[in-house]
Amino acid sequence: MSNLLPSQSGFRFAIAATHKAARSGILQTAHGDMQTPAFMAVGTAGTVKAMTSDAVRATGTECVLGNTYHLMLRPTAERIAELGGLHRFMDWPGPILTDSGGFQIMSLSGLRELDADGVTFRSHVDGSQHRLTPARCMEIQRLLDSTITMVLDECTPFPSTWEVAERSMELSMRWAALCREAFEQRAGYALFGIVQGSVFQDLRDRSASTLRGIGFDGYAIGGLAVGEGQEAMLHTLENTVCRLPQEAPRYLMGVGTPDDIMEAVRRGIDMFDCVMPTRAGRTARAFTRTGIHNLRNARFGTDPAPLDAACSCPACRRHSRAYLHHLFRADEMLGPVLLTWHNLTYYQDLMAGLRNSIREGALDLYIETVRAGWSNEGGRHV
Amino acid sequence: MSNLLPSQSGFRFAIAATHKAARSGILQTAHGDMQTPAFMAVGTAGTVKAMTSDAVRATGTECVLGNTYHLMLRPTAERIAELGGLHRFMDWPGPILTDSGGFQIMSLSGLRELDADGVTFRSHVDGSQHRLTPARCMEIQRLLDSTITMVLDECTPFPSTWEVAERSMELSMRWAALCREAFEQRAGYALFGIVQGSVFQDLRDRSASTLRGIGFDGYAIGGLAVGEGQEAMLHTLENTVCRLPQEAPRYLMGVGTPDDIMEAVRRGIDMFDCVMPTRAGRTARAFTRTGIHNLRNARFGTDPAPLDAACSCPACRRHSRAYLHHLFRADEMLGPVLLTWHNLTYYQDLMAGLRNSIREGALDLYIETVRAGWSNEGGRHV
Numbered sequence: 118m119s120n121l122l123p124s125q126s127g128f129r130f131a132i133a134a135t136h137k138a139a140r141s142g143i144l145q146t147a148h149g150d151m152q153t154p155a156f157m158a159v160g161t162a163g164t165v166k167a168m169t170s171d172a173v174r175a176t177g178t179e180c181v182l183g184n185t186y187h188l189m190l191r192p193t194a195e196r197i198a199e200l201g202g203l204h205r206f207m208d209w210p211g212p213i214l215t216d217s218g219g220f221q222i223m224s225l226s227g228l229r230e231l232d233a234d235g236v237t238f239r240s241h242v243d244g245s246q247h248r249l250t251p252a253r254c255m256e257i258q259r260l261l262d263s264t265i266t267m268v269l270d271e272c273t274p275f276p277s278t279w280e281v282a283e284r285s286m287e288l289s290m291r292w293a294a295l296c297r298e299a300f301e302q303r304a305g306y307a308l309f310g311i312v313q314g315s316v317f318q319d320l321r322d323r324s325a326s327t328l329r330g331i332g333f334d335g336y337a338i339g340g341l342a343v344g345e346g347q348e349a350m351l352h353t354l355e356n357t358v359c360r361l362p363q364e365a366p367r368y369l370m371g372v373g374t375p376d377d378i379m380e381a382v383r384r385g386i387d388m389f390d391c392v393m394p395t396r397a398g399r400t401a402r403a404f405t406r407t408g409i410h411n412l413r414n415a416r417f418g419t420d421p422a423p424l425d426a427a428c429s430c431p432a433c434r435r436h437s438r439a440y441l442h443h444l445f446r447a448d449e450m451l452g453p454v455l456l457t458w459h460n461l462t463y464y465q466d467l468m469a470g471l472r473n474s475i476r477e478g479a480l481d482l483y484i485e486t487v488r489a490g491w492s493n494e495g496g497r498h499v
Numbered sequence: 500m501s502n503l504l505p506s507q508s509g510f511r512f513a514i515a516a517t518h519k520a521a522r523s524g525i526l527q528t529a530h531g532d533m534q535t536p537a538f539m540a541v542g543t544a545g546t547v548k549a550m551t552s553d554a555v556r557a558t559g560t561e562c563v564l565g566n567t568y569h570l571m572l573r574p575t576a577e578r579i580a581e582l583g584g585l586h587r588f589m590d591w592p593g594p595i596l597t598d599s600g601g602f603q604i605m606s607l608s609g610l611r612e613l614d615a616d617g618v619t620f621r622s623h624v625d626g627s628q629h630r631l632t633p634a635r636c637m638e639i640q641r642l643l644d645s646t647i648t649m650v651l652d653e654c655t656p657f658p659s660t661w662e663v664a665e666r667s668m669e670l671s672m673r674w675a676a677l678c679r680e681a682f683e684q685r686a687g688y689a690l691f692g693i694v695q696g697s698v699f700q701d702l703r704d705r706s707a708s709t710l711r712g713i714g715f716d717g718y719a720i721g722g723l724a725v726g727e728g729q730e731a732m733l734h735t736l737e738n739t740v741c742r743l744p745q746e747a748p749r750y751l752m753g754v755g756t757p758d759d760i761m762e763a764v765r766r767g768i769d770m771f772d773c774v775m776p777t778r779a780g781r782t783a784r785a786f787t788r789t790g791i792h793n794l795r796n797a798r799f800g801t802d803p804a805p806l807d808a809a810c811s812c813p814a815c816r817r818h819s820r821a822y823l824h825h826l827f828r829a830d831e832m833l834g835p836v837l838l839t840w841h842n843l844t845y846y847q848d849l850m851a852g853l854r855n856s857i858r859e860g861a862l863d864l865y866i867e868t869v870r871a872g873w874s875n876e877g878g879r880h881v
Binding site for chain 2: 163418439455
């Protein structure tokens with residue numbers, strides 16, 4: 118089944134195959150294609166931590182994510198624009214998605230004040246004061262030359278009462294409309310709206326419906342994986358996805374573990390991002406076909422086997438578990454470098470497996486097989 | 500002029516060209532060839548810090564150095580032997596030179612006691628007690644499967660009186676003879692002696708003559724670049740090199756700046772190692788054709804130019820100075836990764852230039868040209 122739907126923006130999402138609620142396709146952008154379901158590597162400050170851009174490409178990554186909050190503070194969006202945009206700055210000619218900055222303002226910055234028109238906050242870098250409004254948020258992401266721009270939203274804290282979640286969601290919807298007005302449409306570039314509403318079905322419905330009314334190139338689901346647990350997350354997800362347009366890409370923000378991703382793909386999500394593979398890689402935790410392993414564990418000190426025999430990354434092809442163990446014990450930078458490379462490769466291999474199994478109509482079997490592997494060799498379920 | 504001299508060990512050094520005292524050739528070993536003059540990248544604990552083995556190869560590096568002191572303490576020589584040797588452990592099939600551990604015992608370990616038969620010391624890692632004798636030093640380097648083994652020596656402190664320097668040198672000569680006896684000869688593997696004697700000409704002469712009497716596959720000059728200044732170093736070097744056999748490779752240990760290396764090549768040195776390019780790379784200092792630059796300097800923050808326009812490394816081909824500046828300001832691991840890659844590439848390009856100019860009989864002009872470049876763009880002379 119082919120379903121190429123050109124939007125007025127020149128940004129295109131073509132669904133090549135579906136299997137129950139799951140879909141696999143291609144997102145076409147001004148900066149090249151991305152196969153979906155896609156995992157986007159997090160490149161917070163203009164770099165996927167510990168990785169050269171060649172190494173990121175070698176993992177199979179097709180799209181990276183930049184954090185607007187970090188980049189607007191240092192080196193600033195204006196400076197990146199002067200230097201030719203984020204693609205040139207970080208040597209990533211492929212698609213780049215930037216978040217709105219809202220999430221990090223809440224989690225990282227010092228004093229901040231939210232009002233109906235935006236948020237005023239202090240930088241965690243130097244304490245300087247900044248203001249982010251929907252219009253400024255669109256301007257910053259344009260200066261960065263972001264392929265996929267996210268609307269400014271408030272990530273509703275969890276848990277919240279229905280009343281707090283409603284007020285927060287309605288503020289995000291107001292900002293979404295202002296972002297849509299301020300966003301400068303260019304061919305092959307996109308603006309995504311973000312569904313909020315915490316775990317309340319009626320609020321999620323209203324949010325999805327408001328966003329569809331405004332009209333976006335893609336729809337993200339925000340405010341999940343913030344402590345509500347996998348069951349509540351999947352339940353909310355299931356009941357939100359069915360309110361979104363079939364033909365537009367769907368992005369589950371900040372998720373997640375391999376298991377979360379598989380379940381979300383099963384429910385029709387097309388795009389993911391998460392710090393998990395990169396952050397875990399810097400702290401000796403490896404995602405593998407036999408589960409998650411901590412390479413600082415003494416049992417790896419004498420283990421001549423590759424970390425994951427089926428993996429094609431340099432950590433697995435060139436080295437033993439004993440060597441990786443040694444690098445982390447000796448605090449050598451190559452440990453984080455190799456393990457970040459491996460973990461991203463694991464995630465991208467998983468996405469490729471999900472895409473293939475959707476096309477072959479064998480998604481459930483694939484997910485079962487992946488999970489069965491995790492109980493081998495004393496690995497932890499992930 | 501070709502001058503292929505097979506030694507009884509199967510390890511061969513072929514001098515292809517000379518220009519005054521300088522020489523260029525090929526060192527043939529059990530693990531492949533090394534073009535000389537050669538710069539060996541320092542891979543202290545089984546990794547050239549911040550670099551994958553592929554990245555090290557891409558810089559043009561043909562031989563890496565491992566530190567016996569670090570490796571004997573962690574993960575231990577026995578464990579590396581069980582895992583197939585240092586070549587396999589660190590994915591470096593090419594030549595590996597290991598030092599004897601003596602230098603680091605003096606500079607890094609806690610309580611240590613030197614006697615006529617060896618040295619007893621405490622590990623800086625966990626305080627455990629160890630003993631290194633000439634025989635054990637040879638055993639450790641054999642377990643590591645080192646291509647080029649160095650004799651155990653005492654690096655004489657600087658400054659020392661003639662009497663202290665004499666006692667120290669004579670101890671090193673006694674150990675050199677014991678190492679020669681204990682060294683297990685294998686085809687394509689080599690044992691190098693180390694000339695000591697501080698800055699005293701008569702002691703250096705006596706040391707060189709003693710080592711020649713014992714007979715080694717190559718000769719290192721130790722105890723220099725320890726604070727005596729470039730002039731004294733070059734003076735000592737000049738008067739030591741002429742006491743060494745023409746046909747054997749000569750290795751100046753722990754040297755040095757690009758300027759030190761050029762002057763030492765001019766005086767007939769064939770091999771170098773130094774932490775300078777890698778250590779500087781981790782602290783934002785770049786060696787370039789326009790001198791040394793500190794990338795944390797604010798003037799680089801807006802500079803769209805490549806770090807070194809003539810360099811082929813990824814830092815220079817793919818990124819701006821502004822990006823490198825940003826990485827160091829944001830404490831991103833990619834800064835040290837890219838700048839280590841660049842600095843090693845600079846050093847290897849310099850060595851290739853020296854080799855070519857010797858073959859073309861234009862060494863003096865080459866050195867002048869390199870130096871002239873350093874005064875451009877406000878770079879610091881290196």
